[in-house]
Amino acid sequence: MSSKLNSNIPKGDLRDKWSQYKSEIALVNPANKRHIDIIVIGTGLAGGAAAASFGEMGYSVKAFCFQDSPRRAHSIAAQGGINAAKNYQNDGDSVYRLFYDTIKGGDYRSREANVHRLAEVSRNIIDQCVAQGVPFAREYGGYLDNRSFGGVQVKRTFYAKGQTGQQLLLGAYSALSRQINAGTVKMYHRHEMMDVVLMDDTTDAKRGKVARGVIARNLITGEIERHSAHAVVLASGGYGNVFFLSTNAMGSNVTASWKAYKKGAFMANPCYTQIHPTCLPRSGDHQAKLTLMSESLRNDGRVWVPKKKEDAIAIQQGKKTALDIPDADRDFYLERRYPAFGNLVPRDVASRAAKERCDAGYGVNGTGEAVYLDFKYAIERMGAKAVESKYGNLFQMYEKIAAEDPYKMPMKIYPAVHYTMGGTWVDYNLMTTIPGLFATGECNFSDHGANRLGASALMQGLADGYFVIPYTIGGYLSKDIRTGSIPTDTPEFDEAEKTIKERINFFLSNKGSKSVDYFHRKLGNIMWEECGMARNEKGLTQAIEDIKKIRADFWKEVLVPGKADEYNPELDKALRVADFLELGELMCRDALNRNESCGGHFREEYQTEEGEALRDDENFAYVAAWEFKGVDNKPELHKEELVYDNVEMKQRSYK
């Protein structure tokens, strides 16, 4: 392990680590908490839950979101559900089984201790959310209902129709609203974090430079603001928008974690990207965003393409439809290749299988990039009414967008970028390599390894926000009770503010001719082609050069209208895309470094004869944590070895 990386995993038996550690962690006295400030960036599941919990505990919290309200964070878009090892269905679920499924689902590239903790607290999350009034689906007896998700063989997913993320987020938002009302949390909406400010630790010189605040930009007035705190928590989500087209919200961006990276927080496994198998295929160049259809659809929908090439070609040319293909001529390729899990294989497996069929020429729309997800069989089996009650809102959404009735015609789906397992490196306490700077939720890298199982993102966001960071941050802040309030009139704040103002002025005075989107689209194209579902050395090497070129062009040619002191969404975009253009290169470097295939990272050079991912545990069972060394310099790689004491590393099989 690199000398700069210490995962701080507590000693002891895996099952007792967390409870033992929790009872030994240093505490901050209730009377002292209100003198300690915490900044939380982002108000999704992780950030909203953390800010609310900090407020309840008595800390002085400042929470920031770029949207017009904390309720709009993109956690809201999660559809399917949230996992918890409750075993309410009496089907043999347990904390260990959830832990094991998550490690295996992540293709043995996540940290045992973190994942076990996640599985442990998963049960508390459901309790907490129900107590808040989150209306989970129930059975007629009044007890909670569960459904099954990809990559597992138990029913442990709690859900609220196709709007689970929304309901959970509104729960966290209501808890946050309560603290705003109580005055413990001050909310800054339509504010974007521009930089993190580090200062020498005045009370404990051993800690060196620590995070002491942020520079934020008020998106309405354009004002650059200084905010100080004793600790900063990033909960700013993932960076899937580096691909331009993704299922992320339009505003989702990497800026907060990228600024942290440039200030010394390592970026871990940035190439681990989840491509979600069930999204609506793209329809043309005008497209600005891709829409996800919940994975829960694979519970009852069957995925297929035509068996015969001539049928596929006829469909592509619009001469035939799905209804013209008899059952015997349909290739249910997931059921064929993976009889044990069938349509419910993990996301990475399902996505690659779809790409494989489409690359072979069996795609079923004009672009040749779509497969069918068919409910005919479910309707025959349980009736249209039952299908409607389970998936009605998803079917309605599909019909609105695709203008086809999924009760009659099979849905057309194709994989799209959805989630990023990689992110800011954190230790067991969720602290980054910058003391006092924490990262939670999708923003960090810790729990999903190389592939995230369905219904685990909500679990991780809320676990981090409600049940992990409220404890672990105390251990850090217990040393800050004598620090007093942090001034903002320091050279460090001056410098950070100056840098960001210069960047803004540059954009507004640059005499370019191309809009920000023009460059973002170009970057996205390269990322999708070379660093998407399948990667290879040649493509990645070329991509790194291409991205450098786009970046150079961007700084020469970008055109940003408007002024700095007004609501200026083009300027917001320019500031975000500037960071994506640097991140894209790092992702390619990470993908190039990882000479193996694992989970969402598939290198064409490393596959089994059947086309499955081929891991190299001997050489790559580590977390690749990258240290920034300058925009035009190679970043430095630090390795955190992954040690598996409790599970045996096996070739992942869903056959």
Next chain:
Amino acid sequence: MSWFKDTLTSSIGRKLIMAITGLGLIGFLLVHLIGNLALLAGDGGISFNEYAHSMKGSPVILIGEVVIFSGFLFHIIDGIGLVISNKKARPVSYGGGANAKTSTGSKIMGPLGIVITVFFILHLVDFFYRAKIADDLGLDANNIADLYALVVEKFQSPAYVAIYVVSMIAIGIHLNHGFQSAFQTFGLNHLKYTPIIKFIGTAYAVVVPGAFAFIPLFFYFTK
């Protein structure tokens, strides 16, 4: 008692005033109609005049009148107040129109209210004032004030009949929305009962104003 004031001046409280007074006035209309049906007795006005006479002098009737007048007054004043504050809630109106799907009655309750108020004043001046305050009517065969003759005389004018009929249509539309709306304001909305309430409201809004409108038409066409 600040809670009481707070309740009644809140947005829901002001709607409650509209609902309570509205339902009261709806009830009053039925009582009024039953009395008016005496006009159709065909006895040259004897029973109608007796009925009108019985409405004078008793303290019970006086209290009733005060209640009804305050009902009108509160309903009108509160209604005007609501219209003003609701207008204030949208200072700039839409340039592209407002095409939300709603029943027409609900959107024009204010204008209907103005029509009804004008009619109400006219009606008071013509009948209530003459019979109860000026008390300058001639006497009928029984030596009591002959209100019937005044009614017959008024209903000879086609313009007067038209005003009456149009006003009754306005009341009908106003009631059709107002009746069920009052229950909604009280919080009485139920899968089983709301359709029944709506049916009763519509039936009432057709039958009662319809019967009121029938009387002038009857006198005009049978003169």
Next chain:
Amino acid sequence: MNFTLKIWRQKGAKDSGQFVTYPIKDISSDSSFLEMIDILNNQLVEKGEEPIAFDHDCREGICGMCSMYINGHPHGPENLITTCQLHMRSFKDGDSITIEPWRSSAFPVIKDLVVDRSAFDRIIQAGGYVSVNTGNAQDANNIPIPKTDADKAFDAATCIGCGACVAACKNASAMLFTSAKVSQLALLPQGQVEAKARVENMVAQMDKEGFGACTNTGACSAECPKGISIENIARMNREFIKAKLSSENV
């Protein structure tokens, strides 16, 4: 497809705005309404003009950020969708389309089509929650809840806080929004403890923000992208009357 767009332009909260007409050509019928605005904006930027400011984020109809009033309807002419889910195939080639911001004194315009909806946040802050601290909860299955109640609570809870109800209401009333949260929590046992204070405080805040009163026109529900029923308003009225008559908040 070609369209003539009549779009409300307004520099800032204190400026007066006006409609500006933009012709737009060669739009695919498969493109979404916001993608069409994206295309227009890119054209404006490359001409050196200021793009049209509009709110949007998730573009899948759930975050509640998009907020355009299109041809007399919040979120456009189709039912049960948000602006971002509206596609150009819902219009005819050559149509003239009028686009305005939500109009309500409680939602001041920030710029062009962007309005400030923080009034909604303040209504929730006034009581739209169950006061349970992290870690206090009992086992989730200790509170069985009748499925019909849970389903109704869910239906009310699907509100995305977009403000279409306010935009559609002739009185710019926020009753549907407020009642959806009051209803959700009134239907669940967890919400009973604070039920009285909740409805009293939320209604008071709603009035303070300057929203109009409800005249039961039903426009809010007819235009709500999530189809939230005005039955919720009745439930809130009921809760309000009950609370006012029995609470000890004098």
